[in-house]
Amino acid sequence: MSEVIVQPSFSWNRIVSQDMKVKDWICPVAELSEVPDVVLLGVPLSRSSISASAASEFPIAFRKSWELFSTYYIDEQVDFRELRVADIGDVKMHTTDILQCHTNIEQAMREVMERYPQSFYVSIGGDHSITAPLVRALKEGKRIGILQFDTHLDLRDLSNGPSNGTPIRQLLEAGVVRGEDVYNIGLHGFYNAPSLIEAARYYNVNIITLKQLRKTGIQQQIAEVMQALSEKVDVIYVTVDIDVLDITYAPGVPASTPGGMRTDELFDLLFEVGKSNLVCAVDFVCIDPHRDTQEAQTVKAVTYAFLTTLVSRYMHMKNTHGD
Incomplete structure (x- = not known):
């Protein structure tokens, strides 16, 4: 067993049936005999959050929500239970040392990649600081978008x-x-200081505001971004900060704001993203289940987003291989 990956404190007793729930579909890695299509890694870190946050509790809340979802996606009339998804556990965190936590995250991702080099990687945060060590682990001579x-x-x-x-x-x-290989989509309102805009211009970061996205349209905008990246990079890493959603749709976010995306817009974006062969990994960050509604409104939205990404990849795999 890895020194930096530990078993989660919560897991389901799986029951395979015709009407399969997500809790019965995602396997602990030890129970999956075949190479997984998708590897799921919990990253329970929130000490590095600027705002007070219990985002470290989200990986467990995320796993507990699986009983509320099935493997049948009615929008496309497809059951994607054939997709092999392995839950490898959580990154071990140091109680106080954030840099040590980041070192553990990077090491854990490297170990996952070495063990499953052809899999798709999903990391469940945790606050947004986890993205830096996760991306560093992917580098290995590749140009990353x-x-x-x-x-x-x-x-x-x-x-x-x-x-x-x-x-x-x-x-x-x-x-x-x-x-030039970074595309930030969904920026809106009054939440970025002038110094940050100057930094974006200095580094040539691509800014696509929510207003621009809506004007262009989701399918066209993602197609344009993917085409631009395909001409420059080897792989694409997707990071989803749930504060991109409007506070109405995601109250369980420390930096929640009005004026953000609707959940259906995020789901449509991720469905388009899932079609790309270049996308190798995704993370979902900055969800605090302690701030959420009694009905776990934000937790459910993120699980829906996660499943939308996977069903899109599954459909793309089936279409590509003609199975």
């Missing part, structure tokens, strides 16, 4: 150390990614 769904640029300076406001800045300053 980042597709970021976010209300914020996450380009704060690093004078106060790594936080959920600095992951993109960390990657740019370290030369892990190029600004």
